[in-house]
Amino acid sequence: MNGVHDMGGMDGFGKVEPEANEPTFHEAWEARVMAMVRAMGANGGLNIDSQRFARESLPPEVYLASSYYKKWFLAVENQLVERSMVGTDELEAGHSLHQSPPLPRGKFTLDDVKRCAVRGSFGREPQGPAIFKPGDSVRAKNINPLTHTRLPRYVRGHTGMVERINGCHVFPDTNAHFRGDHPQWLYTVVFDARDLWGDDADPTLKVSIEAFEPYLEKA
Amino acid sequence: MAHDHDHHHHDHDHEHSxxxxxxxxxxxxxxxxxxxxxxxxxxxxxIVEMYETKIGPRNGARVIARAWTDPAFRQALLDDATQAINTLGHVSRTGDHLIAVENTLQRHNMVVCTLCSCYPWEMLGLPPVWYKASPYRSRAVKDPRGVLADFGVTLPKDIEIRVWDSTAETRFIVLPMRPEGTDGWSEDKLAELVTRDSMIGTGLPRKPAELKS
Structure with missing residues (x-):
């Protein structure tokens, strides 16, 4: 979806402000949110792409005005309600009031924490040979789905070059909507900044994205 | 975080106000x-304790220091970072699809996630607020030299800047250039020069003189 989350190349957000000696969390509740989201993902209630889509789907003014973990929290609440794991009556009551569907991998316990430390693999068996190879000239398609996609707006319609093939991966565009892995070849595609931003762009700048095969066409 | 969060689910009504x-x-x-x-x-x-105490930029710094001292490891890291790191006993394992990108005199690498906040957690810990915030995500792909200036970093005018937008489950770690004046240094000492930002590409490693003795 063409949301405010897709902010590559936007102006007006101001300076980057690094914080000296930044703590891991600024508030105790942020840590609980991070842990809940990890746990519910690890045991199959949610997935990484569905969570991203839930954050992108927050109203733009909420997305831009909320801190990072506030977005995580609002999104996970929405997802749990949508997936019928938690009811709005329960959120109001602050307690479980009825039975909910079991998690695919069961309760998240201490035994699951170690597994959580290392990210799972997103590599999958290819369904066919890769169409593109390093050195190929490709154009990012002009697509504007209302659903989840990982093709940022700032490259759409622009021509770049395939630099490397990164294997065959879970396709976020379907996984986000619980419509399966649909594995796709994943490429690093590099663009000249002047092709993206015009003649005034930094002539020394090259920008790459990680592009799934369905995002690309021969140029 | 110093807060005690041993409070989960009971007896705190008195605090609610x-x-x-x-x-x-x-x-x-x-x-x-x-x-x-x-x-x-x-x-x-x-989980919280793991990210507060065990998983952080020290992991990445050890990897970088090893690459600076061991040419075979450096090459293995550039060929397949996940595999190379998982052969090191003293650094915790890392997930699949990690890619190490090397800074040279000709090219400086910088990593961003314009769409959300993708970041190599196992190597660097949880990302800092600025990495996840709009100013960095919006500007890094268009004006990286301006972003570097916000960090107090100026690079030569003619060096190529390569920005990697982490739009999939591949993750990136920058292999910065080894600072001068560090000949014969141990891996542990070199690791102290490796900052988190130098592995994101928004900073450079510390110089030997910046180390507290």
Whole structure:
């Protein structure tokens, strides 16, 4: 979806402000949110792409005005309600009031924490040979789905070059909507900044994205 | 975080007047997930503790220091970072699809996630707020030299800047250039020069003179 989350190349957000000696969390509740989201993902209630889509789907003014973990929290609440794991009556009551569907991998316990430390693999068996190879000239398609996609707006319609093939991966565009892995070849595609931003762009700048095969066409 | 969060699901009504709406809602959700048997709050404690104490930029710094001292490891890291790192006993394992990109005199690499906040957690820990915030995400792909200036970093005018937008499950770690004046240094000492930002590409490693002796 063409949301405010897709902010590559936007102006007006101001300076980057690094914080000296930044703590891991600024508030105790942020840590609980991070842990809940990890746990519910690890045991199959949610997935990484569905969570991203839930954050992108927050109203733009909420997305831009909320801190990072506030977005995580609002999104996970929405997802749990949508997936019928938690009811709005329960959120109001602050307690479980009825039975909910079991998690695919069961309760998240201490035994699951170690597994959580290392990210799972997103590599999958290819369904066919890769169409593109390093050195190929490709154009990012002009697509504007209302659903989840990982093709940022700032490259759409622009021509770049395939630099490397990164294997065959879970396709976020379907996984986000619980419509399966649909594995796709994943490429690093590099663009000249002047092709993206015009003649005034930094002539020394090259920008790459990680592009799934369905995002690309021969140029 | 110094706060005690051993408070999950009981007996805190007396505090509610002092708690923000967000705190209350987060606590309510944890109670609900616990009562439903979805999560054990002790397991949540363990996740938090892991990211507060075990997983952080030290992991990445050790990898970089090894690459600076061991040419075969450097090559292995550039060929397949996940595999190379998982052969090191003293650094915790890292997930698949990690890519190490090397800074040279000709090219400086910088990593961003314009769409969300993708970051090599196992190597660098949880990302800092600025990495996840709009100014960095919006500008890094268009004006990286301006972003570097916000960090007090100026690079030669003719050096190529390569920005890697982490739009999939590949993750990137920058292999910065080894600072001059470090001949014969041990891996441990070199690791002290490797900053988090130097592995994101928004900073450079410390110089030997910047190390507290």
């Amino acid at each position: 002092e708690l923000s709406e967000t705190q209350l809602r987060v606590r309510a959700l944890e109670t609900i997930l616990t009562e439903k048997g979805y999560v054990d709050p002790k397991a949540l404690d363990a």
